[in-house]
Amino acid sequence: GENVEQHPSTLSVQEGDSAVIKCTYSDSASNYFPWYKQELGKRPQLIIDIRSNVGEKKDQRIAVTLNKTAKHFSLHITETQPEDSAVYFCAASSNYKLTFGKGTLLTVNP
Amino acid sequence: GAGVSQTPSNKVTEKGKYVELRCDPISGHTALYWYRQSLGQGPEFLIYFQGTGAADDSGLPNDRFFAVRPEGSVSTLKIQRTERGDSAVYLCASSLAGGTNEQFFGPGTRLTVL
Numbered sequence: 541g542e543n544v545e546q547h548p549s550t551l552s553v554q555e556g557d558s559a560v561i562k563c564t565y566s567d568s569a570s571n572y573f574p575w576y577k578q579e580l581g582k583r584p585q586l587i588i589d590i591r592s593n594v595g596e597k598k599d600q601r602i603a604v605t606l607n608k609t610a611k612h613f614s615l616h617i618t619e620t621q622p623e624d625s626a627v628y629f630c631a632a633s634s635n636y637k638l639t640f641g642k643g644t645l646l647t648v649n650p
Numbered sequence: 651g652a653g654v655s656q657t658p659s660n661k662v663t664e665k666g667k668y669v670e671l672r673c674d675p676i677s678g679h680t681a682l683y684w685y686r687q688s689l690g691q692g693p694e695f696l697i698y699f700q701g702t703g704a705a706d707d708s709g710l711p712n713d714r715f716f717a718v719r720p721e722g723s724v725s726t727l728k729i730q731r732t733e734r735g736d737s738a739v740y741l742c743a744s745s746l747a748g749g750t751n752e753q754f755f756g757p758g759t760r761l762t763v764l
Binding site: 546637 | 685690693705748750
């Protein structure tokens with residue numbers, strides 16, 4: 541089955557800096573890669589996703605890149621704000637089943 | 651519109667007891683999923699429903715776990731003879747259809763087995 545590795549497990553940045561979270565996956569059949577943000581005690585919420593026919597996708601301060609050859613994808617957050625502080629999960633899927641990474645705790649210090 | 655809802659939000663039970671966790675998906679969503687999230691981990695897939703049928707239950711840990719969706723809407727996750735290792739947050743998600751469509755998550759039920 542699919543295996544998703546996520547790094548780093550914790551990330552602390554100053555407000556206004558950029559944050560990058562990286563994930564690798566094992567199943568070459570995976571073609572859908574969503575990123576979820578989960579605040580403490582809350583539900584995971586989709587912030588951006590990318591499909592395998594696209595190499596990069598951007599939505600305001602958030603961007604995701606995908607390298608299918610290397611089987612890795614990354615989340616980039618620019619101009620970070622304190623409200624970006626949360627746990628971020630990457631996931632990979634080839635059908636309906638999402639396989640998640642272990643998460644990255646992002647702390648944005650004001 | 652209303653998102654995915656789950657009840658109860660918290661459930662404390664004793665080892666060996668039976669529990670039921672309920673999920674109300676977004677209206678019109680035919681696909682429904684259950685995941686389990688342990689502390690410090692990402693959600694782990696348990697089961698996927700397309701309509702009323704369980705299309706994939708390969709993530710259920712053992713035969714103490716069972717889920718139903720009799721009318722293709724509300725789903726109930728049932729755990730028999732609970733064990734302390736079952737303690738986790740149980741998340742439900744729904745999507746408009748199966749396949750790689752966006753999955754919308756509920757707030758979860760935090761299950762604690764004493």
